[in-house]
Amino acid sequence: MSRVVKLAVIPGDGIGPEVIAEALKVLDAATAGSDVTLDTTHFSLGAARFLETGDVLTDADLERIKEHDAILLGAVGGVPGDPRLANANIERGLLLKLRFSLDHYVNLRPSVLYPGVASPLAEPGAVDFVVVREGTEGPYVGNGGAIRQGTPHEVANEVSVNTAFGVERVVRHAFAVASARPRKKLTLVHKTNVLVFAGSLWQRTVNAVAAEYPDVAVDYLHVDAATIFLVSNPARFDVIVTDNLFGDILTDLAAAISGGIGLAASGNINPSGQFPSMFEPVHGSAPDIAGKQLADPTAAILSVALLLAHLGLDAAAENVNRAVVADIAARTGEARATAAIGDAIVSTLSID
Amino acid sequence: MSRVVKLAVIPGDGIGPEVIAEALKVLDAATAGSDVTLDTTHFSLGAARFLETGDVLTDADLERIKEHDAILLGAVGGVPGDPRLANANIERGLLLKLRFSLDHYVNLRPSVLYPGVASPLAEPGAVDFVVVREGTEGPYVGNGGAIRQGTPHEVANEVSVNTAFGVERVVRHAFAVASARPRKKLTLVHKTNVLVFAGSLWQRTVNAVAAEYPDVAVDYLHVDAATIFLVSNPARFDVIVTDNLFGDILTDLAAAISGGIGLAASGNINPSGQFPSMFEPVHGSAPDIAGKQLADPTAAILSVALLLAHLGLDAAAENVNRAVVADIAARTGEARATAAIGDAIVSTLSID
Ligand SMILES: CC(C)[C@H](C(=O)O)[C@@H](O)C(=O)O
Numbered sequence: 001m002s003r004v005v006k007l008a009v010i011p012g013d014g015i016g017p018e019v020i021a022e023a024l025k026v027l028d029a030a031t032a033g034s035d036v037t038l039d040t041t042h043f044s045l046g047a048a049r050f051l052e053t054g055d056v057l058t059d060a061d062l063e064r065i066k067e068h069d070a071i072l073l074g075a076v077g078g079v080p081g082d083p084r085l086a087n088a089n090i091e092r093g094l095l096l097k098l099r100f101s102l103d104h105y106v107n108l109r110p111s112v113l114y115p116g117v118a119s120p121l122a123e124p125g126a127v128d129f130v131v132v133r134e135g136t137e138g139p140y141v142g143n144g145g146a147i148r149q150g151t152p153h154e155v156a157n158e159v160s161v162n163t164a165f166g167v168e169r170v171v172r173h174a175f176a177v178a179s180a181r182p183r184k185k186l187t188l189v190h191k192t193n194v195l196v197f198a199g200s201l202w203q204r205t206v207n208a209v210a211a212e213y214p215d216v217a218v219d220y221l222h223v224d225a226a227t228i229f230l231v232s233n234p235a236r237f238d239v240i241v242t243d244n245l246f247g248d249i250l251t252d253l254a255a256a257i258s259g260g261i262g263l264a265a266s267g268n269i270n271p272s273g274q275f276p277s278m279f280e281p282v283h284g285s286a287p288d289i290a291g292k293q294l295a296d297p298t299a300a301i302l303s304v305a306l307l308l309a310h311l312g313l314d315a316a317a318e319n320v321n322r323a324v325v326a327d328i329a330a331r332t333g334e335a336r337a338t339a340a341i342g343d344a345i346v347s348t349l350s351i352d
Numbered sequence: 353m354s355r356v357v358k359l360a361v362i363p364g365d366g367i368g369p370e371v372i373a374e375a376l377k378v379l380d381a382a383t384a385g386s387d388v389t390l391d392t393t394h395f396s397l398g399a400a401r402f403l404e405t406g407d408v409l410t411d412a413d414l415e416r417i418k419e420h421d422a423i424l425l426g427a428v429g430g431v432p433g434d435p436r437l438a439n440a441n442i443e444r445g446l447l448l449k450l451r452f453s454l455d456h457y458v459n460l461r462p463s464v465l466y467p468g469v470a471s472p473l474a475e476p477g478a479v480d481f482v483v484v485r486e487g488t489e490g491p492y493v494g495n496g497g498a499i500r501q502g503t504p505h506e507v508a509n510e511v512s513v514n515t516a517f518g519v520e521r522v523v524r525h526a527f528a529v530a531s532a533r534p535r536k537k538l539t540l541v542h543k544t545n546v547l548v549f550a551g552s553l554w555q556r557t558v559n560a561v562a563a564e565y566p567d568v569a570v571d572y573l574h575v576d577a578a579t580i581f582l583v584s585n586p587a588r589f590d591v592i593v594t595d596n597l598f599g600d601i602l603t604d605l606a607a608a609i610s611g612g613i614g615l616a617a618s619g620n621i622n623p624s625g626q627f628p629s630m631f632e633p634v635h636g637s638a639p640d641i642a643g644k645q646l647a648d649p650t651a652a653i654l655s656v657a658l659l660l661a662h663l664g665l666d667a668a669a670e671n672v673n674r675a676v677v678a679d680i681a682a683r684t685g686e687a688r689a690t691a692a693i694g695d696a697i698v699s700t701l702s703i704d
């Protein structure tokens with residue numbers, strides 16, 4: 001009984017194609033011999049495509065992507081400051097358009113300090129938490145505007161939109177995640193003392209859902225205080241639930257304290273299954289080192305583990321995680337090519 | 353020829369009165385024998401006052417405060433979760449009302465890792481930068497609102513307002529600060545790829561003012577990337593200019609990497625001099641340790657140094673800074689009472 005998984009692959013720009021090549025190697029190896037057959041379709045999207053055709057993401061692209069079971073994305077974005085990209089806004093037009101159109105309301109970003117990884121912190125302690133970042137609301141909605149642009153009387157506004165519907169579904173997901181983890185602890189991060197309307201909605205929602213999860217211990221931190229704890233005592237965190245912008249900021253900081261964005265994986269998840277979920281490393285396209293086999297594909301490979309878990313292939317996901325942890329622990333500090341890291345991880349997969 | 357400086361003192365709640373007592377000791381000692389006479393008036397404001405009278409900050413309070421040359425504030429805020437304070441919002445009604453009413457558009461927050469201070473970073477390098485945080489606009493304006501509150505159809509919005517007037521004046525101030533520092537480097541921090549309208553205004557304003565400061569090197573970081581650099585390479589920063597919310601987040605992180613908020617001073621400055629500027633430690637009221645002589649008054653004392661510099665008393669400011677640095681360098685790790693730290697710093701002031 002074989003199951004076909006239709007995977008849309010968006011290698012993207014810069015180091016994206018290199019890290020995705022390794023991620024696919026690992027994905028193939030981890031599913032080889034299983035009852036899963038991968039049917040992958042590559043999509044050429046990103047700055048390179050824009051420069052060629054002028055398109056960022058067409059409706060037709062989006063419709064074709066929607067026909068897939070999941071998406072694996074490398075990184076998108078051209079060389080910073082490239083004048084030909086001045087008005088492209090690949091981030092909003094491609095990455096955020098995918099997250100919003102495919103209703104990726106859970107942006108899942110685990111942070112683990114693996115044995116053998118150097119942290120910039122003197123005494124990091126045990127770092128093992130996951131940020132559940134809201135993905136379809138907040139200041140990311142694109143509801144800003146400006147008047148009198150370019151004059152001394154310009155006013156530029158940005159609107160953060162937060163709905164009971166949107167906040168509740170991600171908070172519920174975060175409680176489910178927390179309840180399934182050994183420490184069962186959930187921290188709401190917001191700025192309720194200043195953003196009083198959005199903050200009140202978040203706080204009331206967490207309070208309400210908490211009543212259904214008596215096993216989960218709940219606390220609250222202002223976003224500014226949360227950054228302090230991330231460097232002074234990251235072990236205090238288990239599950240963080242937070243809005244789109246605070247989640248963006250906290251997860252880069254979380255990546256930094258747990259070995260850098262070269263190791264940070266993420267899932268943009270639509271838990272209902274109505275649309276395909278998308279897995280991507282947290283890092284960007286790093287055009288300065290592209291094409292040189294200098295990029296670390298580990299974050300992309302850990303994103304494959306999140307993809308496998310999302311597909312219900314828990315054993316394969318565990319297998320990939322274990323192989324990555326073993327590879328990281330064996331690192332000597334000597335530089336390895338992107339492909340060499342992928343090959344090493346494939347060779348440590350326990351394929352049975 | 354004697355000059356009278358009218359100082360409004362707001363000790364506030366929790367550890368506020370204790371740290372302010374030490375700050376005033378140092379202020380008195382640093383100005384003793386100079387041509388400056390301090391005329392201080394204490395204002396009882398904060399959670400304690402609210403619980404007594406129901407007032408947070410009356411128009412009459414504000415008018416009386418405006419008659420002063422400067423303000424020294426300890427910390428305001430009651431015990432978290434105190435039900436009697438549920439609707440008080442001391443932060444918005446007092447601290448932010450002062451900043452907005454007194455047009456404190458420059459929130460100046462230096463970060464220095466002093467010799468002898470333990471950083472949570474394994475290899476902090478030389479940390480010596482200043483954040484120029486906008487103080488009267490952005491998501492702090494309080495222009496949010498909610499509909500259908502408490503129902504499943506609630507929508508809670510927050511509006512970030514950014515004006516050419518408001519952005520230009522703080523950016524000009526930041527360039528002036530950068531130009532007067534040896535390294536002459538200015539980093540704009542924003543999230544221009546997502547908050548495209550506000551981001552565009554900030555970026556265009558920095559570009560325009562940069563043309564008048566050819567000696568200042570300018571770069572740009574997204575706020576998420578800035579948090580990474582603050583832990584991986586804080587030495588890269590000299591002057592950061594940023595919006596109100598990003599500045600709030602970055603300065604707590606900056607305090608954490610340079611020895612903690614026990615050492616972080618700040619000035620809420622109205623450069624035009626139309627209204628009194630306000631100096632305060634970055635830390636909060638910490639009610640859990642209040643009244644026990646456990647708080648470190650150093651941040652409040654460093655805020656006095658900022659106050660003295662603002663009043664043009666550069667030698668006295670330098671004197672206080674030097675005494676604090678000496679005291680910090682001599683710390684043995686043994687606990688000292690709040691007053692003992694203040695006394696030690698007073699005794700190292702070189703009064704001539
Ligand atoms: C590229 C950018 C739009 C994106 C975000 O802000 O979400 C990135 O920083 C991330 O965290 O995935």
Ligand SMILES: CC(C)[C@H](C(=O)O)[C@@H](O)C(=O)O
Nearest residue numbers: 193194224443444447600634
């Ligand atoms: C107390 C709070 C309103 C305040 C802020 O957000 O500005 C504080 O965090 C600060 O940084 O001074």
